[in-house]
């Protein structure tokens with residue numbers, strides 16, 4: 171669901187994520203992580219568990235702490251695209267401070283590394299590689315090209331929304 175922006179030419183900001191939106195994005199995110207894990211695991215289980223731990227720590231210790239703790243969706247609007255809505259407020263008090271440049275750099279490296287790290291193991295299995303890349307591109311592409319232009323988290327360094335204040 172969306173609301174009207176000040177400027178009619180700007181994409182409308184999102185107020186709530188529908189069940190279909192949440193389901194599709196979660197299937198995409200957790201799907202590509204699962205394929206990445208499986209693709210590594212069939213060759214080297216230790217590296218697969220390392221990848222999973224890296225993704226888990228990066229999300230819960232990095233993304234939730236830096237971006238989601240400053241995001242109005244789980245706190246004020248009671249909706250969340252990737253997690254049950256109570257998770258972020260249960261883990262982090264809402265922050266209102268700006269995100270620092272070094273935190274943006276850490277997040278950028280983390281987001282880029284998630285779809286890149288499994289590639290050496292997936293390259294030998296083209297069907298897994300194709301599924302992995304399709305889901306990863308769908309998730310990152312949809313977030314960057316669709317949600318970041320309609321997002322109310324004005325403290326997020328990736329936000330490209332215009333119009334009404336978040």
Ligand code: SF4
Pocket residue numbers: 237241313317318321322323326327328329330
């Ligand atoms: S601007 Fe994009 S990356 Fe940042 S919180 Fe919104 S949807 Fe997520």
